[in-house]
Amino acid sequence: MLDSTKLNPADEIVLGRDFMTLSQHVLSQIGTFSAEAYDLSALMGRIGLAGKTIARHLSRAGLVENVLGVTGEVNVQGEAVKNMDRYANRVFLRAFEQSGLVCRLASEEMEKPYYIPENCPIGRYTLLYDPIDGSSNIDVNLAIGSIFSIRQQEGNDESGEALDLLQSGRKQIGAGYILYGTSTMFIYSLGKGVHAFTLDPSIGEFILFQEHIKIPNKGSVYSVNEGNFWQWDEPMREYVRYMHRQVGNTARYSGALVADIHRILFQGGVFLYPGMVGHEDGKLRLLYESAPLAFLIEQAGGRATTGLQEILDVIPDRLHARTPLIIGSSENVKEVESFLNK
Numbered sequence: 001m002l003d004s005t006k007l008n009p010a011d012e013i014v015l016g017r018d019f020m021t022l023s024q025h026v027l028s029q030i031g032t033f034s035a036e037a038y039d040l041s042a043l044m045g046r047i048g049l050a051g052k053t054i055a056r057h058l059s060r061a062g063l064v065e066n067v068l069g070v071t072g073e074v075n076v077q078g079e080a081v082k083n084m085d086r087y088a089n090r091v092f093l094r095a096f097e098q099s100g101l102v103c104r105l106a107s108e109e110m111e112k113p114y115y116i117p118e119n120c121p122i123g124r125y126t127l128l129y130d131p132i133d134g135s136s137n138i139d140v141n142l143a144i145g146s147i148f149s150i151r152q153q154e155g156n157d158e159s160g161e162a163l164d165l166l167q168s169g170r171k172q173i174g175a176g177y178i179l180y181g182t183s184t185m186f187i188y189s190l191g192k193g194v195h196a197f198t199l200d201p202s203i204g205e206f207i208l209f210q211e212h213i214k215i216p217n218k219g220s221v222y223s224v225n226e227g228n229f230w231q232w233d234e235p236m237r238e239y240v241r242y243m244h245r246q247v248g249n250t251a252r253y254s255g256a257l258v259a260d261i262h263r264i265l266f267q268g269g270v271f272l273y274p275g276m277v278g279h280e281d282g283k284l285r286l287l288y289e290s291a292p293l294a295f296l297i298e299q300a301g302g303r304a305t306t307g308l309q310e311i312l313d314v315i316p317d318r319l320h321a322r323t324p325l326i327i328g329s330s331e332n333v334k335e336v337e338s339f340l341n342k
């Protein structure tokens with residue numbers, strides 16, 4: 001009699017892989033089936049849903065209206081808002097309305113946090129996110145990403161100033177990014193290693209790609225916008241001149257932080273966005289760009305610093321605070337510091 005509870009080994013392997021979905025993996029990470037575990041599993045699943053929705057919209061760029069191009073607005077950062085920025089921001093909000101999971105969302109695209117009052121009595125989390133990182137790449141069909149950071153909801157923020165969010169990145173309980181590239185990938189950590197998933201559009205699930213990713217201790221890639229060379233201070237210029245002289249180094253810079261970090265996570269190296277003349281804090285925002293990526297890269301065995309302080313130790317003075325960022329393989333970051341500390 002055929003045992004109908006078993007398949008042949010090859011099919012069993014495929015089923016096992018396809019059924020290790022994002023939500024299932026979060027539960028396996030936490031290792032319990034507590035209410036908190038299910039909340040975090042559901043929360044990660046909602047972020048995944050937002051990512052799938054954004055990926056679908058991007059795949060229609062050029063085919064339907066209002067995917068490419070600008071809205072004509074300027075955001076709190078003073079940057080032109082792309083149609084995709086506004087769409088992706090709204091997707092994250094919709095993913096958490098009626099979810100009961102998240103009380104408050106803070107985004108690069110919103111001056112103030114967005115509250116979901118009906119969630120607040122029970123919603124234990126705040127989500128900080130950059131809905132579309134690398135907007136300049138959208139209209140030329142190059143890789144972009146979304147970045148997210150999960151924090152515990154503390155108090156009820158009566159002032160609406162989100163002062164409780166002005167804490168170090170070590171208060172994050174999870175972080176990650178979604179990369180909209182040749183395939184759509186979801187990378188996350190809940191503080192127990194870094195794990196990568198690839199979207200299988202045929203079943204609409206993020207399927208486990210690799211667990212416990214470790215960044216190489218040193219790599220040959222350095223990623224920086226050399227168009228800003230004369231805006232940097234001399235030690236940073238000296239470091240880049242040194243990299244020019246070292247045989248075997250490779251400059252890679254995509255214009256999307258998530259894509260550059262993804263390359264460095266898997267191949268090693270260092271990404272730099274230093275302070276510049278007139279912009280000593282650089283360009284990248286701490287709470288929803290540098291801090292979540294620093295959380296992830298530290299979990300993978302790498303480092304992230306402002307040049308003076310570990311990114312995860314920086315306490316911002318405002319929601320949209322910026323910091324210089326030097327992030328990647330520990331040896332590469334140390335090499336940059338050796339120039340900055342001369």
Ligand code: P6P
Pocket residue numbers: 133134135136225255256257258283284
């Ligand atoms: P620049 C995109 O606007 C972004 O925030 C990051 O994704 C990217 O690394 C950086 O800015 C690019 O900035 O000044 O080099 O064009």
